[in-house]
Amino acid sequence: MSTPLARTLPALRMAALPLLLATAGNVQAAEFKAGDWTVSVGGIVNAYYTSVSCSGSQAVSGLTLGAEGLGCGGKSGATNVGNGLLPNALITSVKGKQDGLDIGATLMIGAAVSSSDSIGNNNNVDVRQGFFTIGSASAGTVKLGRDYGLFGANAILSDMTLLGVGAPVQATQGNRVSLGHIGAGYSYLGHYGQIAYALPAMGGLSLSAAVMSPVNAFANANATAGRSPQVQGLAAYATGSTKLWLAAKSQPFKGNATQPGFTMSGVELGGSAAFGSFGLLANLQKGKGLGVLADGDNGDQKQTNWVLQGTMTLDKLKLGLSVGETRLDGGTGTDLKKNANTTLGAYYSLTKSVTLVGELSRTSSASAAGDTARMSGAALGGILFF
Numbered sequence: 304m305s306t307p308l309a310r311t312l313p314a315l316r317m318a319a320l321p322l323l324l325a326t327a328g329n330v331q332a333a334e335f336k337a338g339d340w341t342v343s344v345g346g347i348v349n350a351y352y353t354s355v356s357c358s359g360s361q362a363v364s365g366l367t368l369g370a371e372g373l374g375c376g377g378k379s380g381a382t383n384v385g386n387g388l389l390p391n392a393l394i395t396s397v398k399g400k401q402d403g404l405d406i407g408a409t410l411m412i413g414a415a416v417s418s419s420d421s422i423g424n425n426n427n428v429d430v431r432q433g434f435f436t437i438g439s440a441s442a443g444t445v446k447l448g449r450d451y452g453l454f455g456a457n458a459i460l461s462d463m464t465l466l467g468v469g470a471p472v473q474a475t476q477g478n479r480v481s482l483g484h485i486g487a488g489y490s491y492l493g494h495y496g497q498i499a500y501a502l503p504a505m506g507g508l509s510l511s512a513a514v515m516s517p518v519n520a521f522a523n524a525n526a527t528a529g530r531s532p533q534v535q536g537l538a539a540y541a542t543g544s545t546k547l548w549l550a551a552k553s554q555p556f557k558g559n560a561t562q563p564g565f566t567m568s569g570v571e572l573g574g575s576a577a578f579g580s581f582g583l584l585a586n587l588q589k590g591k592g593l594g595v596l597a598d599g600d601n602g603d604q605k606q607t608n609w610v611l612q613g614t615m616t617l618d619k620l621k622l623g624l625s626v627g628e629t630r631l632d633g634g635t636g637t638d639l640k641k642n643a644n645t646t647l648g649a650y651y652s653l654t655k656s657v658t659l660v661g662e663l664s665r666t667s668s669a670s671a672a673g674d675t676a677r678m679s680g681a682a683l684g685g686i687l688f689f
């Protein structure tokens with residue numbers, strides 16, 4: 304597949320890697336002192352054998368994740384050994400205290416496993432995080448630099464497929480990463496140049512807001528950034544093994560001669576909880592212009608994204624079932640109406656650093672006229688945190 308869309312799709316990457324490392328059980332980055340600084344170096348390496356087959360109608364246009372064009376790389380089936388939802392990544396962070404202030408910084412360099420031929424240089428390296436923070440317990444924390452968005456962060460961090468593959472869409476996994484529930488349950492949280500502020504901790508309540516560099520609509524040349532920034536906000540409350548969150552984001556897009564401008568706006572409500580060996584997750588996003596995959600990619604269509612997930616942990620083995628859907632309003636004919644994904648997964652903690660993963664998934668796409676395309680996938684591999 305050689306369309307501009309297929310060349311643009313692989314730009315998607317995973318989110319919030321330092322937060323993931325911080326929640327990865329007993330895994331600890333290497334840490335040492337260097338002058339005024341405590342330096343931590345850690346990372347992620349993963350690889351999965353994935354096999355997909357596609358069937359059904361091809362009369363569905365747009366970001367149809369279950370169709371041959373995107374799901375199976377333009378064929379009826381495909382095989383890949385590549386990354387899951389997470390890229391390989393090396394993450395370096397520093398922290399220290401100067402003049403009564405807590406100062407820190409994070410830099411992440413990511414890379415992919417798969418490549419298109421046997422001698423090509425696999426050079427898809429991206430620095431998706433490069434920011435520093437200044438704060439104190441009484442005044443809160445300011446972050447300046449490039450980092451992931453607030454809207455959608457809790458959904459993707461709570462998704463069981465974060466350790467695996469989810470939807471093994473070949474248009475993104477080839478030389479990049481898979482999609483998890485991106486485009487079939489939630490929109491990608493994105494990465495932006497930003498200035499963000501987090502209020503001081505208030506028990507289990509946390510409040511954050513950010514002003515972000517406005518972005519062009521993803522894979523949509525008819526909507527570009529104007530002079531107004533994107534704004535995002537997040538409120539979260541945690542108590543025991545339960546967490547609730549509410550997020551919002553907005554940005555105006557400029558139009559052109561073929562499409563008027565519009566304002567992307569969305570709200571998100573979600574929660575997760577554990578009851579002994581059982582875990583539950585529910586997340587809902589609603590808005591206009593949120594994009595199937597990322598900001599503004601489907602213009603100003605109204606959109607609903609939802610994910611439901613249940614897991615059960617038996618000693619070192621976690622079993623889970625997650626179901627998600629992205630639904631668009633206002634399309635006609637072959638226009639994409641919805642993408643849906645169901646993933647059944649098994650995640651075995653071989654050691655405190657290594658998790659072995661097996662998943663079966665089904666991704667489907669439907670047009671406004673009712674045509675349906677389907678992709679079945681299987682993934683087997685593992686992930687290492689250090």
